Amino acid sequence: MEHPENDRQYKGLVVNEGVENLPQVNPYATFRRKKRQLSIADYVDGILQGNITILGQAVTLVESNLPEDQAIAQKVIEQCLPYSGNSIRLGITGVPGAGKSTFIEALGTELCQQGKHLAVLAIDPSSERSKGSILGDKTRMNELSVQANAFIRPSPSAGSLGGVARKTRETIVLCEAAGFDTIFVETVGVGQSETAAHSMVDFFLLLQVTGTGDELQGIKRGIMEMADGIAINKCDGSNVERAQAAKVSFKNALALFPPSESGWKPYAETCSAVEKTGIKEVWKMVEDYISFAQKNGYLDYRRNQQAKYWMYETINSALLSGFYQNEKMEPLIQDMENRVLNNEISSFIAAHQLLDVYNKQ
Amino acid sequence: MEHPENDRQYKGLVVNEGVENLPQVNPYATFRRKKRQLSIADYVDGILQGNITILGQAVTLVESNLPEDQAIAQKVIEQCLPYSGNSIRLGITGVPGAGKSTFIEALGTELCQQGKHLAVLAIDPSSERSKGSILGDKTRMNELSVQANAFIRPSPSAGSLGGVARKTRETIVLCEAAGFDTIFVETVGVGQSETAAHSMVDFFLLLQVTGTGDELQGIKRGIMEMADGIAINKCDGSNVERAQAAKVSFKNALALFPPSESGWKPYAETCSAVEKTGIKEVWKMVEDYISFAQKNGYLDYRRNQQAKYWMYETINSALLSGFYQNEKMEPLIQDMENRVLNNEISSFIAAHQLLDVYNKQ
Numbered sequence: 001m002e003h004p005e006n007d008r009q010y011k012g013l014v015v016n017e018g019v020e021n022l023p024q025v026n027p028y029a030t031f032r033r034k035k036r037q038l039s040i041a042d043y044v045d046g047i048l049q050g051n052i053t054i055l056g057q058a059v060t061l062v063e064s065n066l067p068e069d070q071a072i073a074q075k076v077i078e079q080c081l082p083y084s085g086n087s088i089r090l091g092i093t094g095v096p097g098a099g100k101s102t103f104i105e106a107l108g109t110e111l112c113q114q115g116k117h118l119a120v121l122a123i124d125p126s127s128e129r130s131k132g133s134i135l136g137d138k139t140r141m142n143e144l145s146v147q148a149n150a151f152i153r154p155s156p157s158a159g160s161l162g163g164v165a166r167k168t169r170e171t172i173v174l175c176e177a178a179g180f181d182t183i184f185v186e187t188v189g190v191g192q193s194e195t196a197a198h199s200m201v202d203f204f205l206l207l208q209v210t211g212t213g214d215e216l217q218g219i220k221r222g223i224m225e226m227a228d229g230i231a232i233n234k235c236d237g238s239n240v241e242r243a244q245a246a247k248v249s250f251k252n253a254l255a256l257f258p259p260s261e262s263g264w265k266p267y268a269e270t271c272s273a274v275e276k277t278g279i280k281e282v283w284k285m286v287e288d289y290i291s292f293a294q295k296n297g298y299l300d301y302r303r304n305q306q307a308k309y310w311m312y313e314t315i316n317s318a319l320l321s322g323f324y325q326n327e328k329m330e331p332l333i334q335d336m337e338n339r340v341l342n343n344e345i346s347s348f349i350a351a352h353q354l355l356d357v358y359n360k361q
Numbered sequence: 362m363e364h365p366e367n368d369r370q371y372k373g374l375v376v377n378e379g380v381e382n383l384p385q386v387n388p389y390a391t392f393r394r395k396k397r398q399l400s401i402a403d404y405v406d407g408i409l410q411g412n413i414t415i416l417g418q419a420v421t422l423v424e425s426n427l428p429e430d431q432a433i434a435q436k437v438i439e440q441c442l443p444y445s446g447n448s449i450r451l452g453i454t455g456v457p458g459a460g461k462s463t464f465i466e467a468l469g470t471e472l473c474q475q476g477k478h479l480a481v482l483a484i485d486p487s488s489e490r491s492k493g494s495i496l497g498d499k500t501r502m503n504e505l506s507v508q509a510n511a512f513i514r515p516s517p518s519a520g521s522l523g524g525v526a527r528k529t530r531e532t533i534v535l536c537e538a539a540g541f542d543t544i545f546v547e548t549v550g551v552g553q554s555e556t557a558a559h560s561m562v563d564f565f566l567l568l569q570v571t572g573t574g575d576e577l578q579g580i581k582r583g584i585m586e587m588a589d590g591i592a593i594n595k596c597d598g599s600n601v602e603r604a605q606a607a608k609v610s611f612k613n614a615l616a617l618f619p620p621s622e623s624g625w626k627p628y629a630e631t632c633s634a635v636e637k638t639g640i641k642e643v644w645k646m647v648e649d650y651i652s653f654a655q656k657n658g659y660l661d662y663r664r665n666q667q668a669k670y671w672m673y674e675t676i677n678s679a680l681l682s683g684f685y686q687n688e689k690m691e692p693l694i695q696d697m698e699n700r701v702l703n704n705e706i707s708s709f710i711a712a713h714q715l716l717d718v719y720n721k722q
Binding site for chain 1: 435438439442443445446527530531534583584585586587610611613614616617618619665668669670671672673674675676677679680681683684697698701702704705706707708709710711712713715716
């Protein structure tokens with residue numbers, strides 16, 4: 001999918017997109033980089049003033065894999081940290097076909113019209129900018145993308161889940177420091193990204209369609225119990241009755257779940273993103289939760305747990321990738337895995353033989 | 362809780378229990394160790410002949426933390442591996458109060474009477490032999506423990522979840538090699554042990570009581586979606602109607618869940634472990650699943666995935682514990698965590714500063 005020129009109106013928000021994808025040896029890259037060379041203070045000041053262009057440039061640094069970009073990015077984040085945290089962070093997940101883009105467009109436009117400042121981010125480790133990543137199909141978000149107080153940013157380009165998620169989480173900090181009071185984090189509902197998204201949002205919304213079996217295909221097990229609420233989309237036309245029946249079913253099902261850590265009882269609302277009905281009710285659910293969790297202290301507790309989680313998650317990823325991305329280890333690991341699968345060696349002996357090789361390096 | 366002498370009838374099955382808890386410097390320990398000094402071939406032959414005394418001694422080696430015991434244990438496991446795998450492995454979880462012990466007693470006795478050879482194991486990292494660990498309250502299993510073809514082994518004593526789970530998984534190998542065709546793995550349903558148990562069984566059974574809110578307290582979220590089936594226990598006396606209503610509710614709830622990876626549709630059965638009703642129906646559910654999953658190849662696939670999982674899990678634990686159990690790191694980690702919680706430093710910078718210290722050691 002190519003980016004037509006008339007897409008620039010949206011892409012204006014996605015400043016310098018793709019710069020980090022240029023080959024490092026390309027002299028043009030250096031030229032491009034010089035053009036936007038800002039100091040750390042420039043970035044921080046720009047962000048704190050709500051300058052969207054500078055915010056976009058800073059996010060590009062966050063997403064860059066170049067060490068020199070990362071060095072600047074980390075300092076900018078550090079200085080923005082004290083100004084972050086003042087937003088409602090909403091995770092939105094659902095399988096392809098649940099109507100996520102249309103739902104985000106409808107809810108987002110509604111919130112922008114209420115005067116909120118909305119940043120829409122995504123976690124999709126499989127995404128590549130021009131290959132139909134989530135939030136990549138901008139034609140679906142025409143209405144939202146022209147809102148002056150909306151900032152839409154596709155998922156950082158393909159990489160490890162940990163890397164992609166880290167970038168999204170850091171982008172949240174920058175967006176909050178820039179004055180965005182509402183953050184959406186979209187995921188696709190079929191992989192591991194939901195745990196990552198769940199670990200950076202206040203409310204995790206599962207977008208469903210009527211629960212008649214086939215529509216549930218593809219969604220990952222465990223997500224339903226992770227959700228703080230369910231929105232049953234496509235409650236329109238001939239589908240209204242089924243959607244309302246699904247709402248009752250979900251209500252009964254959710255009542256059987258063990259109570260959530262927060263004490264909040266998740267429930268389901270119906271909506272139609274296309275007809276823009278029920279959208280306010282879904283948002284009311286989010287707001288009710290937020291005020292509930294603010295009162296009982298859970299909101300702060302959850303954010304603290306999340307901050308800890310990401311510290312440990314980052315440490316763990318680094319420790320593991322030292323092993324798994326070691327060139328010498330890779331063929332040995334594969335060979336040992338085969339021996340385990342053939343029942344030639346126990347999982348534990350295999351593991352320890354690999355560790356012995358690694359530790360003797 | 363002391364072990365009364367009249368408990369020996371059961372403890373006869375738990376050979377040399379506690380030997381590994383003797384202080385290493387105790388000369389008596391050496392004496393005791395000599396008494397049971399068998400060669401690797403002795404252990405393997407004994408196990409393959411179904412000698413329960415030798416099986417118990419081998420499990421004690423598996424559970425031992427002494428390097429010399431582990432060296433023998435690993436070799437015994439390796440030689441038993443080709444003879445393992447011929448069993449139905451059933452995970453059983455449920456909160457305290459769900460009646461797990463009584464259920465295991467009822468189902469286990471039924472299966473033993475059918476001529477099956479049953480090993481009952483547990484994963485409970487918090488357990489200490491004499492402090493009310495699961496399967497520790499042997500008085501509840503009087504009937505099962507006298508069955509000639511039952512082998513009951515309490516959870517390996519307290520330790521890290523990974524360590525305890527590894528020992529249980531290795532014990533499964535030995536039990537299967539000794540001819541046990543049915544393995545139960547019990548967990549308590551409130552912690553992390555369920556994921557570990559789920560990763561070593563063919564069928565994961567959630568034992569519930571009637572779903573009226575309070576009874577669900579304490580069970581971990583996510584477990585319901587992990588279950589291959591639910592048994593609603595205590596369907597007896599004045600509780601029958603409520604239990605049957607719960608069965609319908611669970612049926613409806615489970616239908617809303619995304620289909621499991623195996624294609625199997627989990628459902629609920631009622632039973633009364635005390636009155637021994639519905640027990641056969643629960644077992645039929647397990648057998649139906651096994652034949653379903655054998656036919657479509659999922660059973661083999663799941664066991665292969667589990668073998669891989671434990672290889673990688675063992676590697677990962679070892680890599681992480683090198684960092685977290687490093688004496689120099691521990692205070693630094695705590696300090697950094699506090700700074701993260703106070704928003705003084707980002708989770709990612711904190712992680713990388715800690716990693717820098719660690720890598721420079």
